[in-house]
Amino acid sequence: MSSSFGSAFRIATWGESHGPAVGVVIDGCPPRIPIAVSEIQAELDRRRPGQSPITTQRREADAVEILSGVHDGLTLGTPIGLMVRNEDNRGGDYEEMRTKFRPSHADYTYQAKFGIRAWQGGGRASARETVGRVAAGVLARKALSSVVGRPIEIVAYVKQVRGLVADVDPSTVSRSDIEANIVRCPDGPRAVEMIAEIDAARKAGDSLGGIVEAVARGVPAGWGEPVFDKLDADLAKAMLSLPAAKGFEIGSGFGGVTLTGTEHNDPFYNGGGRIRTRTNRSGGIQGGISNGEDIVIRVAFKPTATVLHEQDTVDVDGRDTTIKARGRHDPCVLPRAVPIVEAMMALVLADHCLRHRGQCGNGPA
């Protein structure tokens, strides 16, 4: 269904931007995993609006409540309900949106599909929906480590803002590297440039896009599925389901098409008793199944659709008109996209971890 994701480890999010609350139900989580509300809150704080001068100034405490599925600090194995109340839902800012479609937003398509829409702030199409994903991602991470018996490290970071490309080694980058600056780019000097460029866009009432890169380290060989539910196919779906995402690639990605097969292939070798590849153009997945190397992906995000300039559009009756957004806007979603990308990666991996254990046990590997 539209608002569910995953098969064995499955989530269902709900909530509109300006309704009473947003939330998520997590089903299939392994039992007896320790979880504290503060762990979830910490990740939501990374996603929260208003956390720095370069993100939207919407004020949301985003205080999460655990409604079910946890008992004495341990997961029960039954559905985990999590909820965050919406607070700063100033519908008034959006009055013009009642009658006009904002360009490159989902206003028109929701209206075309449903004949109705929650017109304040994008409703269900708002990035506010990702609160539930990030909250669920915390459980997914903990489930992964619990089942595997060691941490699966999932780290995302801003790889590119507009034309500014960072130099990052995915095999070593750490969470603290990412959190060292407000743009969440572990290349310090480049981060300074990015922040300046985003700030300039903010002042100009414009917005910028970019690329988030993410790596999962420590994934055992053997996760994923042949054919349709390939691990990379599910990652692609997860990432393209994010607001403003326009592209996905794994390993060599689009850049790899200019290589020949001889150049592109990853030779195997015996690395201390474990089968390894010398290069990682495969991005850690071959034939849809993890090979034990780092899983490295990239997601392209378009510049935010909300800009503070007058734009041509039509109203709900199809008449040509113009629209001009006012007030707060998010000049660049990239820094806040980082925890969301991590969450989606964790959700895909947790799902395939449980699926693999279901079919194959702990497997021969």
Place this chain on the structure above:
Amino acid sequence: MSSSFGSAFRIATWGESHGPAVGVVIDGCPPRIPIAVSEIQAELDRRRPGQSPITTQRREADAVEILSGVHDGLTLGTPIGLMVRNEDNRGGDYEEMRTKFRPSHADYTYQAKFGIRAWQGGGRASARETVGRVAAGVLARKALSSVVGRPIEIVAYVKQVRGLVADVDPSTVSRSDIEANIVRCPDGPRAVEMIAEIDAARKAGDSLGGIVEAVARGVPAGWGEPVFDKLDADLAKAMLSLPAAKGFEIGSGFGGVTLTGTEHNDPFYNGGGRIRTRTNRSGGIQGGISNGEDIVIRVAFKPTATVLHEQDTVDVDGRDTTIKARGRHDPCVLPRAVPIVEAMMALVLADHCLRHRGQCGNGPA
């Protein structure tokens, strides 16, 4: 499950490269759609190996048999079973594969996952599995046109081979343009160069990658879903589920990240009574739902992993060794990927067409 795809219009493929047969079961197809075995065969012939000097020389008639779900030339609404017998399954060519893992193939990952593998020719990971997808795609196309009441045009083509980029207008390109040459690139002069480059790679025992672009024209506004099952998310999954796919983008894609929001947004206007956008950087989908414009996507395919050179690898016991493929190989999968990409696009659209009708009826649009 691993081998099923879609929700309302759903397929399940089965079969290994060198087993008795490959096939597909299509469930949820609308009833009373005319279908002839020759229509399915025609598409399989586009996918077939050995169709031109620049594809693999494996000899397969790929004659399809309709096993169920069709009665007097009309679909029954019940599962449609389609089967193609494998013929040219020369296991002997692959004897070395029994004990060694081919670099950048799925040999090792299947072994790691399952502790067993059909080692001849890639087994389930072979592109031969796509026979079922292409066959099902024919039904999907017909279902789409039947439900919508007009043709939904789905056209894919080779946009790039290695560094050679074609100049193609997705809004007008036709099937006959694509079929005008064996590389399936509608830019004639560029096609000549591509063929030469592929042929050179073939002679060198090497392989090339590239990009397939695809367009769907005539999709009504309103198909797709909020949040997870976004139309573009499902397209991304569909495409990344293809053998050798490493990247997906829609509309402006990765290139769009260097634009500002003001430059990137697609202004709406009233185009003869219909809501249109002046530009199409959205690629026909906004907020996961079609907006009535052309849906334009691109898929990156790595160079084929089979090359006729000695490569470093390990054997099934993890010992370092070398492997050298012999005999036939496919120097460039792009021309044969064209009908497969079209099929996957048709399958995603047919699924969302029925899902939309289920929830919203024919909708307000």
Place this chain on the structure above:
Amino acid sequence: MSSSFGSAFRIATWGESHGPAVGVVIDGCPPRIPIAVSEIQAELDRRRPGQSPITTQRREADAVEILSGVHDGLTLGTPIGLMVRNEDNRGGDYEEMRTKFRPSHADYTYQAKFGIRAWQGGGRASARETVGRVAAGVLARKALSSVVGRPIEIVAYVKQVRGLVADVDPSTVSRSDIEANIVRCPDGPRAVEMIAEIDAARKAGDSLGGIVEAVARGVPAGWGEPVFDKLDADLAKAMLSLPAAKGFEIGSGFGGVTLTGTEHNDPFYNGGGRIRTRTNRSGGIQGGISNGEDIVIRVAFKPTATVLHEQDTVDVDGRDTTIKARGRHDPCVLPRAVPIVEAMMALVLADHCLRHRGQCGNGPA
């Protein structure tokens, strides 16, 4: 997944008996359906504990909150989140349950499965979980009527308590007949006897079982699916998913096995231009698909497992011991099961209504 039900019209419930709240997420509901919180509340009040002397005296206002998916009194087509806070969660009453397994409850099996359980009041296995089903059932009913364009009447009632069998005509029985007494049995004299018998059981600290019969009138011919997702198979699953349910039958059911085919078959005839059957031993479904006649089912409920007598059992360490429940108990779940059975029937029908429309449009019928 465990806590999701349905395919096109899908719900996911969450919540433990003594956690903060219980609730449901409804996904796939058609848009623009009018819904008031009072309509949902009215059904929850039918299910509510403490509503009459013959049900459990747990005090719950069961006030429902709409968290998402509704805008200006109309469904949006996006997930509808509904929540009811738990109030009368006196964990203290259940202290003995922390260390002992109550016979014929789910205490032991949850512990065996998960290695942990919310031991107060049954946790997830409590009938309190059905709050979400009943709330969702209201939407399902409204969706059905909206799509079909006329009311689909779904009426359940107590057919039997212990050995007392009511005489009811499913083709004419009305909601007001059912609500005429607290046992929800439309056979007035028999209802008096049932109430007396339940009251005697209550005083004796014992409990009674019985049968709920339900009918759906006005379902068009053509809903349901061949083979696995037969309409009656989905009804069977829906009903056996209810706490305390031990059996399901449709039409002639278990009683029909003593007839011969000649006696059992339902002859067709033309009834005023519509194809009808003279008898309805099929119970309105043939080959898994509705035939336009009344759909008539029966569900057997065992006597409630909570009795106020000392019983043999084991503790969590497997040692033989005894347990004696104290305080409030529900001597007969049947009266409160009536709205729950109706809700599940509505959910199954709404799901198949949308599935049918998705695959077949409005169909030829």
Place this chain on the structure above:
Amino acid sequence: MSSSFGSAFRIATWGESHGPAVGVVIDGCPPRIPIAVSEIQAELDRRRPGQSPITTQRREADAVEILSGVHDGLTLGTPIGLMVRNEDNRGGDYEEMRTKFRPSHADYTYQAKFGIRAWQGGGRASARETVGRVAAGVLARKALSSVVGRPIEIVAYVKQVRGLVADVDPSTVSRSDIEANIVRCPDGPRAVEMIAEIDAARKAGDSLGGIVEAVARGVPAGWGEPVFDKLDADLAKAMLSLPAAKGFEIGSGFGGVTLTGTEHNDPFYNGGGRIRTRTNRSGGIQGGISNGEDIVIRVAFKPTATVLHEQDTVDVDGRDTTIKARGRHDPCVLPRAVPIVEAMMALVLADHCLRHRGQCGNGPA
């Protein structure tokens, strides 16, 4: 989807009664399970028409072919395709069915749903579809034993034909007891009576119904799910999905409604270090999850709809007419239903076995 069943261990059947073939695709089967075509064939022979004087005389060799998913006698973990060609498809016998609806068959409802039907012999609604279920059931059984590490015994038998009720102890009955006579009733004297009664019905051109009872022994505590996917709910769906099934019960079932809670509850005790229940009115499942006791269910089958007498009906244009079946018919489906019920039970258990392992590992039990 209509023709798929299961979640982790999943099957999709396809095929019409008088089409080219029927078959099944099994997805999610654990790898490296030994399977021989002869093992599948043996079960199909138990289901085969024409196996005794009291079943239909349709002549089908029902020779199964393994099309995929098995390599050197071991499952690969990828989809297992199985096919049986239809041979004795004498369409001519059914000419009258082209224009008339047979009472209590699915002719009319399929026509109402799809606007088309494979009118020969019931098409998709024919019991011939169960070939795929029985074939898949063999894999399910082997998967169960492989994962659990000991045999899970699944035994079904004819418990009742018309008014003749057999006396059988489900805790000890064996496959050889069942196969000792052609009616598959392990109560020898009663079997003789049943055979006589079925033979009389056959001569009279009439048909009989009855009850199949089934037991699963050795299922560990902890399989199943809370709430919707309860183990008994999935069994109920599985059984009601069978042709001619009209009812399902588990443990005490409908008979249990006349007991009080005190009489009905199953006391726990420590049985040699394992938690056991003294009685088994729960039927081996509590709160939707297995408790380690025998799982005992019963399925009611109506008398076969095909009788050799003239019956009132309507034609496809809705005109009143009569119909009279000719030739072969199955006077009682019960003996052939036995292997089918076993197969469905095995499929449900295998699915929940893998689901449990996925979420909980091998669990604390």
